[in-house]
Amino acid sequence: MEKFLKSKAAGFVLPFVATILLFVVWELIVLIFKIPPFNLPAPSKIFQAMVNFGPQLTVNTLRTLWTTLIGFILAVGVGVVLGFLIGYSKVAYLTLYPLLVAFNTIPKAAIVPLLAIWFGANAIPATLTAFLLAFFPIAVNVALGLDTVEPEMKDVLRSLGASQIETFQKVGWPHSLPYIFASLKIAASFAFIGAVISESIASNAGLGYLIVQATSSFDIPLAFAALLVLALMGVTLYGFFVFVEKKVIYWAR
Amino acid sequence: MILFCHHMVQPFTNSITPEPAASGSQPLLEFDQVGLEYPFEGAIRRIIQEMNLSIQPGEFISFVGPSGCGKTSVLRMVSGLNPAPIGEIRCRGQRISQPLKNVGMAFQNPVMLPWRNTLNNVLLPLEIVQPYKNNFRQKKAEFIHMAQDLLSTVRLQDFQKQYPWQLSGGMRQRASLCRALIHQPEILLLDEPFGALDAFTREEMWVMLQALWMRVKCVSILITHDLREAVFLSDKVYVMSSRPSSIIYETQIDLPRPRTLEMELSDEFHHYFSTIRRHIQH
Numbered sequence: 285m286e287k288f289l290k291s292k293a294a295g296f297v298l299p300f301v302a303t304i305l306l307f308v309v310w311e312l313i314v315l316i317f318k319i320p321p322f323n324l325p326a327p328s329k330i331f332q333a334m335v336n337f338g339p340q341l342t343v344n345t346l347r348t349l350w351t352t353l354i355g356f357i358l359a360v361g362v363g364v365v366l367g368f369l370i371g372y373s374k375v376a377y378l379t380l381y382p383l384l385v386a387f388n389t390i391p392k393a394a395i396v397p398l399l400a401i402w403f404g405a406n407a408i409p410a411t412l413t414a415f416l417l418a419f420f421p422i423a424v425n426v427a428l429g430l431d432t433v434e435p436e437m438k439d440v441l442r443s444l445g446a447s448q449i450e451t452f453q454k455v456g457w458p459h460s461l462p463y464i465f466a467s468l469k470i471a472a473s474f475a476f477i478g479a480v481i482s483e484s485i486a487s488n489a490g491l492g493y494l495i496v497q498a499t500s501s502f503d504i505p506l507a508f509a510a511l512l513v514l515a516l517m518g519v520t521l522y523g524f525f526v527f528v529e530k531k532v533i534y535w536a537r
Numbered sequence: 538m539i540l541f542c543h544h545m546v547q548p549f550t551n552s553i554t555p556e557p558a559a560s561g562s563q564p565l566l567e568f569d570q571v572g573l574e575y576p577f578e579g580a581i582r583r584i585i586q587e588m589n590l591s592i593q594p595g596e597f598i599s600f601v602g603p604s605g606c607g608k609t610s611v612l613r614m615v616s617g618l619n620p621a622p623i624g625e626i627r628c629r630g631q632r633i634s635q636p637l638k639n640v641g642m643a644f645q646n647p648v649m650l651p652w653r654n655t656l657n658n659v660l661l662p663l664e665i666v667q668p669y670k671n672n673f674r675q676k677k678a679e680f681i682h683m684a685q686d687l688l689s690t691v692r693l694q695d696f697q698k699q700y701p702w703q704l705s706g707g708m709r710q711r712a713s714l715c716r717a718l719i720h721q722p723e724i725l726l727l728d729e730p731f732g733a734l735d736a737f738t739r740e741e742m743w744v745m746l747q748a749l750w751m752r753v754k755c756v757s758i759l760i761t762h763d764l765r766e767a768v769f770l771s772d773k774v775y776v777m778s779s780r781p782s783s784i785i786y787e788t789q790i791d792l793p794r795p796r797t798l799e800m801e802l803s804d805e806f807h808h809y810f811s812t813i814r815r816h817i818q819h
Contacts (some may be wrong), residue, residue: 436648443616444665444720445638454661458652535652535700
């Protein structure tokens with residue numbers, strides 16, 4: 285057992301087994317208590333819906349995927365730049381930080397109707413909401429990464445006459461990488477949440493839109509199928525960053 | 538560059554002894570009525586007052602004194618990271634008002650970059666300091682050789698490829714000393730570099746630091762709590778009083794170099810130690 289837990293396979297096998305178990309228990313509960321599908325569909329019904337509505341699901345999944353990814357990429361760009369500004373410039377820190385915190389407390393669902401008025405009920409509000417939800421943790425973590433460079437290291441660099449750019453390149457950037465990856469993993473799921481919120485409020489396509497459509501026509505298995513796809517995409521993106529992180533931050537044990 | 542290599546290959550012999558204040562030579566560092574104040578609870582507190590001293594090229598000096606007497610502040614003033622607010626410190630006659638470019642530093646915490654192996658950690662200053670920076674690519678092989686040379690002086694030649702987390706505290710401190718010296722600084726500033734090490738490792742470190750220093754012969758300023766360490770390594774020991782602190786005693790240590798750990802047991806060594814000890818107030 286001990287040996288298995290330390291092996292690489294454990295990280296895949298255990299969650300897989302847990303998911304299967306969850307589905308089995310779920311299926312049994314629905315069977316035993318005779319829960320109608322429009323309250324809680326059994327996993328078998330959900331998978332069936334996945335097959336039946338295959339083309340519809342695929343189209344909307346792709347839509348959600350690309351809006352999320354574009355929003356996320358925007359968030360990484362803006363978040364990293366903002367983080368560096370806040371981390372390196374006292375002026376930027378004092379001016380921007382309170383504004384960012386204030387902005388972050390605004391519920392993004394409340395902004396979506398506005399975005400829809402400005403840009404129409406299309407992919408743009410979804411992309412923007414994904415961006416708005418995801419950039420904040422990235423900016424904060426980059427700033428944190430720069431801020432936590434040991435004071436002695438800063439002294440060493442200053443006494444060598446290193447420029448701000450050199451300090452960033454040699455120490456600040458690599459030092460913030462672990463923080464950046466931590467934030468990317470959080471931000472990836474935030475981006476999905478943002479896109480789906482927006483799609484369910486004002487959109488013409490996407491998984492959020494599909495879920496709202498399905499529930500309003502009492503096609504609950506389809507709504508669950510969409511949720512399942514969302515969860516799968518979230519886990520996949522998370523796993524991707526864990527993989528890249530291991531390659532990039534090779535020095536961490 | 539040529540100058541550097543000349544230094545580096547200088548044979549490691551007993552004949553290299555510090556030349557204290559050859560008559561007429563200009564001191565490298567001069568403290569002129571240096572003071573430091575700090576606002577604290579509405580009042581201004583004097584931390585350091587009227588420090589006057591001069592340090593000759595190639596001299597190894599130590600500051601000892603009770604804790605909180607502002608020893609670390611002295612180093613920060615010399616480095617120019619926090620220039621002296623009262624009086625002035627001069628380097629080659631020039632007032633130090635901004636960070637000096639040609640100093641090496643080592644602290645109690647041997648900060649190394651975790652993403653670089655030992656060799657690349659030692660090479661870091663050469664990527665930043667002129668003239669090395671400009672020809673870092675062309676002369677990389679030569680620079681690596683210089684780094685390996687220093688690393689073997691502190692017996693780390695077999696740990697070049699290791700990452701910091703694979704090294705012990707003492708090894709990391711030795712590597713950080715090499716990093717502090719690789720760019721041939723004129724001044725080496727040591728802020729309790731061995732404070733976190735156990736007694737045996739510390740003594741081993743003294744010997745290695747001495748060996749390193751005897752190769753490069755830069756001015757070294759050591760801050761320490763350990764009087765034996767000060768006596769073992771220094772040409773001159775300055776004792777600071779408690780706050781507001783000033784220099785209350787100074788003594789020249791005339792033990793031959795290279796000093797050995799056996800010398801610690803000699804009467805002469807003990808004499809220096811006990812005289813300094815008597816001047817430390819609590």
